[in-house]
Amino acid sequence: ASQYVKLNTGAQMPTLGFGTWQSKPGLVEKAVEVALKAGYRHIDTATAYGNEREVGEGIKNGGVPRDEIFLTTKLNNPDQRKPLEALEYSLQQLETPYLDLWLMHWPAPALADGSPDKEWNWIDTWKSMETIFKEHPDKVKAIGVSNVSVEFFEELLKVATVVPAVNQIELHPSCVQEELVQFSRSKGVAITAYSPLGSSDSPLLSNPIVGKVAEKYAVSPANVLISLQANRPDVSVLTKSVTPERVIQNFKIIDLTDDEIAELNALEKTAPFRACYPWWTGWGDLGFPDCRALGP
Numbered sequence: 001a002s003q004y005v006k007l008n009t010g011a012q013m014p015t016l017g018f019g020t021w022q023s024k025p026g027l028v029e030k031a032v033e034v035a036l037k038a039g040y041r042h043i044d045t046a047t048a049y050g051n052e053r054e055v056g057e058g059i060k061n062g063g064v065p066r067d068e069i070f071l072t073t074k075l076n077n078p079d080q081r082k083p084l085e086a087l088e089y090s091l092q093q094l095e096t097p098y099l100d101l102w103l104m105h106w107p108a109p110a111l112a113d114g115s116p117d118k119e120w121n122w123i124d125t126w127k128s129m130e131t132i133f134k135e136h137p138d139k140v141k142a143i144g145v146s147n148v149s150v151e152f153f154e155e156l157l158k159v160a161t162v163v164p165a166v167n168q169i170e171l172h173p174s175c176v177q178e179e180l181v182q183f184s185r186s187k188g189v190a191i192t193a194y195s196p197l198g199s200s201d202s203p204l205l206s207n208p209i210v211g212k213v214a215e216k217y218a219v220s221p222a223n224v225l226i227s228l229q230a231n232r233p234d235v236s237v238l239t240k241s242v243t244p245e246r247v248i249q250n251f252k253i254i255d256l257t258d259d260e261i262a263e264l265n266a267l268e269k270t271a272p273f274r275a276c277y278p279w280w281t282g283w284g285d286l287g288f289p290d291c292r293a294l295g296p
């Protein structure tokens with residue numbers, strides 16, 4: 001696996017990033033500091049996580065110059081009608097003059113209470129993000145999306161004047177999403193994988209096949225699962241932990257053989273443990289548009 005993923009802006013994004021979703025306040029500041037001291041140079045947060053201020057503190061305590069860090073945050077769903085204001089808020093919370101990457105968190109405009117904003121189209125949010133990107137290159141170095149399916153992406157590309165640099169999606173052996181990854185690559189869009197371990201109550205860490213590969217390389221099951229994503233071309237991966245030993249342990253990518261990759265990805269068929277969609281389909285029930293309804 002290469003150490004960097006090159007974005008369509010020309011920027012180099014470190015393949016291994018440090019994620020902060022579900023990292024409890026009070027713990028994430030220290031975790032970010034530990035991560036930077038362990039060598040991570042790519043930090044991912046979001047306004048929705050409610051921890052940008054702490055992440056900013058952790059970055060300061062990490063003692064790594066800002067220009068050596070690749071920093072991502074995300075536009076929150078209820079802020080889709082006021083992205084510039086939201087961007088200024090994120091910059092202020094993170095205490096940074098600029099973002100390396102600013103993502104639309106979900107293609108799902110919401111009202112202040114989080115319910116669907118049915119009068120607003122996420123494509124218009126993208127147009128606003130493009131304008132901000134063009135007018136404020138000093139504040140935003142790249143823009144992208146998250147949780148966007150092939151179907152939704154095709155809709156976006158019909159009107160986009162800036163091709164998203166990144167689509168950040170869930171990827172692990174129970175959620176391989178090969179079609180979406182290949183589609184993105186064909187359009188020059190890099191992928192960032194979140195939840196490479198399968199997120200909370202994932203059985204992957206104790207899966208015997210994962211364990212067998214881990215034993216062969218004398219690494220932890222988490223290292224195997226993180227490396228599985230990092231071994232995919234043009235894919236970066238976020239590892240997330242608030243446990244200092246794990247933060248340090250996870251900072252390691254190994255090269256897997258094609259057979260091992262195939263065997264691990266086959267778990268999607270042999271040991272699936274929950275539904276995998278680029279769009280959490282439960283959201284359809286909440287009144288958000290469902291990407292499956294669009295059709296290719």
Ligand code: A2P
Nearest residue numbers: 195196197198199200222239240241242243246
């Ligand atoms: P914690 O933060 O308490 O250390 P995912 O990235 O798939 O969403 O999974 C993140 C979850 O996996 C977190 O709950 C984190 O727990 C846990 N985790 C992170 N690294 C490891 C590891 N090396 N071994 C076991 N669990 C881990």
